[in-house]
Amino acid sequence: MFRHTKFLQFEAKPERPDPYYARKLQELIGGAYGEMTVTMQYLFQGWNCRIEGKYKDLIMDTATEEIGHVEMLATMVARLLEGAPATATAEAAQDPVMAAVLGGMDPQQAIVSGGGAVPADSNGTPWNGKYIVASGNLLADFRANAAAEAQGRLQTARLYNMTEDPGVKEMLKFNLARDTVHQKQWLRAIEELQADGLESDIAPGALLDEEDQTHNNTIWHLSDGPDGNKGTWSSGEDRIEYLMDPKPLGGPGSAPKPAPELYVTYAANGSGNGSTAAEPAELAEGDVETFYADGRWKNQVVGNSRASSTGDTKAEAQAEGRELARKRGVAHVVRRKDGEIAERHEYGR
Known part of the structure; x- marks a missing residue:
């Protein structure tokens, strides 16, 4: 059960309307790393969590907070759109000043949402549930959470430098702080999963004996950059071996003979220049x-x-x-x- 409180987690009042910035702010709502993504990501992780107690409670607390962040940003977008043109756009666009406003405004905010936020990113692309990660493996999920908060904070920091509005900046300062603490909590939760013996360094910790032991500690040098082997990952007792001249281990990547009903272009005797394709040797x-x-x-x-x-x-x-x-x-x-x-x-x- 969820209950809504009629107060924002933090104030969302711009000093003046700015339809152009309202469109930019949509990225923090419906972008791949926006608040809708982390909201749904944490909700589904919490609902799917098989351990009652501290981990599930942490996930659900954070998920519910993120719902409030969506509300806070949506409120800010609506206030930034205050007074944005709703009619006679063709005539208004003849005015250079108004044309500039319309040029930066997302038409969906006027046409679809009536001067409010939409569940989309700054280009108007609808939010997609495929953005979320909720695997049931808490180590893999918490690492994804830390990365999502890092990307979200990065985008918030960039948007902070795109406005001079004091009210917007105050709200973004709060958002930056929450992204900071959320990164810290997920990183510490990862450490605690390992301390509790629930997970190890590798996710998942299963099948480590079954995997190909020849290839679980090598980095393949496959680019022109020569310095990949100069990091700490390739030195010391627990170093990862850097293969400077790796060779392909498989044969030609040829697809099998297609079914006739698929009408795939195919030469039964080999390539199109008349040569005979080599069959796998006995x-x-x-x-x-x-x-x-x-x-x-x-x-x-x-x-x-x-x-x-x-x-x-x-x-x-x-x-x-x-x-x-x-x-x-x-x-x-x-x-x-x-x-x-x-x-x-x-x-x-």
């Missing part, structure tokens, strides 16, 4: 296969009668198989449990 002696048998994941060199290695998980066996194929300069095939080939990588051929 496994040759010496290639490496990763497959599932007898309750274990195994690696075996084609031509050998016994497996070279086994692993408890597919990721573990796959990493060992890949390394074996690299050393031998051969193909590495990974099969699903049903025996069908899921991946094929060539090393050295």
Whole structure:
């Protein structure tokens, strides 16, 4: 249940009307990082929270405050639009001063909302529920919340420098302060989730043993910038390895043969210049296969009668198989449990 109090959380009175600035202020209402976004983001996070107590209460307290922020900004927009032209716009536009006012004003504020705020951004794009993040994982959500408050404060700071109206500035000073404290609370809540043993550094903390261990601590140097490996992330005992010359691990990204009913342009014998497209090569002696048998994941060199290695998980066996194929300069095939080939990588051929 929600109850509305007929007083604003902070005063929203401009010194004078300014339809042009009213349009700019719409970004803080219905933009991707506006108050409507954090309102709905926190509400759904709170409603979806599976832990009663401090975390859920913090989320719901903040969510309800954000409803008040929407009201406060909408009130400011309506007051900035006071006296904005409502009729005879064609004749009014002939006056250079009035034309300038109309040129900056959002017509939706006059046509649709009758001189009030609209649930849209500063370009009139309607607010979208896809802006919100409410995953149910509090670590991932709180990180998204801190980022949303950072972006919201950044935009508020920019708008603060776009007005000289003392009344508007006073309200934005309050908004800046609330964005500051909300960033601090989410960052501290993240620390507390970890202290309480509910989450770790990585979200989610599951499947860390299942993931490909070869690739969970490397950064690929894939741009011309040479200095990515000079940060603290790539030094010290817990450094992330910087791969300065990474190689592609997959084959050509070719789509499969299309269904005839789709009428996709397709040459059965290969490319359009008459050359024949190469079909996936058969496994040759010496290639490496990763497959599932007898309750274990195994690696075996084609031509050998016994497996070279086994692993408890597919990721573990796959990493060992890949390394074996690299050393031998051969193909590495990974099969699903049903025996069908899921991946094929060539090393050295």
